[in-house]
Amino acid sequence: MAADAPRSNFIRQIIDKDLASGKHASVHTRFPPEPNGFLHIGHAKSIVLNFGIAEDYQGSCNLRFDDTNPLKEKVDYVTSIQEDVSWLGYQWQGTPRYASNYFDQLHGYAIELINKGLAYADFSSQEQMREMRGTLKEPGVNSPYRDTSPAENLAIFQAMTAGQYQEGEVCLRAKIDMASPFMCMRDPVIYRVRFAHHHQTGDRWCVYPMYDFTHCISDAIEGITHSLCTLEFQDNRRLYDWVLDNISIDCHPQQIEFSRLNLQYTVMSKRKLNQLVEEGLVSGWDDPRMPTIAGLRRRGYTPASVREFCHRIGVTKMDNQVEMSMLESCIRDELNQHAPRAMAVIEPLRLVIENYPADQHELLQAPNHPNDDSMGQRQLPFAREIWIEADDFREEANKKYKRLVLGKAVRLRNAYVITAERADKNADGTITTVYCRYDADTLGKDPVDGNKPKGVIHWVAASHAVAAEFRLYDRLFKVANPAAEDDFVDSLNPQSLVVKQGFVEPSLQQASAAQAYQFERIGYFVADSKDSSAAQLVFNQTVGLRDTWTGSSDAE
Missing domain, CATH: 3.90.800.10 (Glutamyl-tRNA Synthetase; Domain 3)
Incomplete structure (x- = not known):
């Protein structure tokens, strides 16, 4: 069961009044998806509302499939919907119901x-x-x-x-x-x-x-007290009431409408999402770029972060577009507190520490979380050759650049202070190798001469590095409201997925999709639930360390 604090809204006020007046002795809601596609983040809002109200009022919530169109419905969709509801932390009353039961x-x-x-x-x-x-x-x-x-x-x-x-x-x-x-x-x-x-x-x-004929009767048969639906069904409430008023049925649920979720830089239409899948524009309903619950789960979002997002946007009757950054903020806030740290290099540049013995390596200690000692520590192999990020080195730079520059010192994360001395280049000017010297007395402390390095960069020992693929995700669409475009497909962002080949520290060899990590100085990542294995690691970027659209960051 999801344990979230109840937050007041106009629907809860109606329910409070109904219970106080004796109109209802208890609350019975339902979540009634059509099994014609995977659920998306908009459905999550309805799930959190319906199941959350049932929990808070010690009532019941049914899961019912309104399966009236066999041409578009599949058992696979039924299965995925049940998985999504369970993953979000909710349990329906009894067994799943179907409109076809009636x-x-x-x-x-x-x-x-x-x-x-x-x-x-x-x-x-x-x-x-x-x-x-x-x-x-x-x-x-x-x-x-x-x-x-x-x-x-x-x-x-x-x-x-x-x-x-x-x-x-x-x-x-x-x-x-x-x-x-x-x-x-x-x-x-x-x-x-x-x-x-x-x-x-x-x-x-x-x-x-x-x-429209099925839905209201199904509600009545199940004894639903409050039938919660989105605003596009507001006019249909008249038909809902007309049907129930003109048949011999005792129960007459109250339909209450609330605004649907419109999330920027994506689409909330199952028809449009299905088009993306059918035309091969995404890898499937669970593509991490998709706003589906399955896609968010594969990308590394947690049930708590999705529920928190639904609480933050609230329940009103006013339609609006929610910024994607609000959803990203929810998962970033959670992972910043709970995700263990690790190091990965996604655009590797070879670095040789010339005064470090070629036949030597050592195991350094690093905290798994800077603010949570209970997470313990991990061992980091250190050796003469390491990988660093290509953009963490420049031959020349201004004072604002706080990384590695020729002739200047920088600290290797959880390790020593190094100074870059020279670099090798290809014929086209591309830097291939950086040569440095290290100060053996700077493990856990600054140089004795007091020349404190102005920057810290991450690294992975080349001799112990594990190869990995990194999938970096951006907005699925280039425009905030693609549904308003003449052809929404034309607004797809060609940079919504960028794949990099790099390395991770050896502690991630057995990384599973159940555990998210903060790759220090890069972002939050999770092993892909489908494609990643110990033999070939694949990491999906859940979210960056900071909101690049507003410039905020809570990362440690």
């Missing part, structure tokens, strides 16, 4: 509406129905099939159920009001013919209920 009851309620004269079979084509629907400024036009008798409509619906009509030939519509100012109330379709294998019910059905 297909018999839903079919019965459709027949009830038909017998009441509140539903009718319509043979109009989709184009004809679209024309008759009207616009936001003009009322709709009644279908020529609207006044068909209940007996005839029932016979047609039974024939639909028996598979006697083709897909698109006929549908069942609710009979509400074609002049309603709310488009969802203009005789919406509630059942359609679809010959498709369903992942739960197999080939039993060839008619399937529409989402």
Whole structure:
């Protein structure tokens, strides 16, 4: 169970009032995803809200799959959704539920509406129905099939159920009001013919209920007290209430809407995310650049950091775009406190300490965390040849450059003070090797002459270094709101993934995806859960040490 402090919002205020008035004796919520893709960070907001409220009020929260469209749903999506909810730290009430569990009851309620004269079979084509629907400024036009008798409509619906009509030939519509100012109330379709294998019910059905008809009835069957959904369903609340008011069902949940999460530099549409996957523009739903929960997990985000992000953005009715830096700040804050330190070199430059014996090496001690002694220490092999970052050396530099420069001293992290003396270059001027001298008396202390080095750089002993691949991630898109572009794919950031080949210290030979590290002076990384092994280490960058967009940093 996730143990987070409750934070007040308008939904909790409604629940407090309902409990105080006796309207409800307990709280029962649900998280009802459609199993037609992986969950993303927007769904995490709903998960944290629904399950968090149930926990805080000692109530219940169901996990229900609203599986009304077998053409787009897969068992793999069902499995991934359950994994995501569990990973976030929540447990649903009982076993997972499915809207398809209620297909018999839903079919019965459709027949009830038909017998009441509140539903009718319509043979109009989709184009004809679209024309008759009207616009936001003009009322709709009644279908020529609207006044068909209940007996005839029932016979047609039974024939639909028996598979006697083709897909698109006929549908069942609710009979509400074609002049309603709310488009969802203009005789919406509630059942359609679809010959498709369903992942739960197999080939039993060839008619399937529409989402808006299914969702409210499923809520009522499960005894949900507060049906929490995002603002795009605000108008649909009228249809939600109409269906429940016109069928013989005792429970009538209260639908409450809140603003959906819009995160900058990515998209929150499963259709668009699926397009990225299908077109091979990302490596899959769990690509670490994706805003999916699986992608965030693979990148090294933790359940606590995602929950904290959802708490920080809050629950309101006001739509807005959340800055990516807010999400990154949550994981950076956590890892700065809890991630052990290690050293890695992602753009290696060879450095030779000429006055260090060629046949000698020693084991230095380094803390696993500068502020947490309980994490203990690790051993760092040190030898004559080491790897440093290529951009940590310059032949000449101004006073602002605090790293290694010819003729000047710098400290090797957790080791000695060295002074660069010369460098080898390729024909094109690229530096290949830097030659230095070290001061043997500077382990853990400054030089005796008081000439304290002005900078510290990290390193890895060449003789003990372990080769590794580093995957450096940036924003998936170049623009803050790619969904607003004519073609969002054109806004993909070509630098969203940069791969480097380098080295890590030997303590990381057995690094697992369960443990994040701060690679000192570089960023926070985690071993890739799919591609990394002891034979070939692959590290994903979770987040940098600082927010390069605002310049802030909390790294030790």
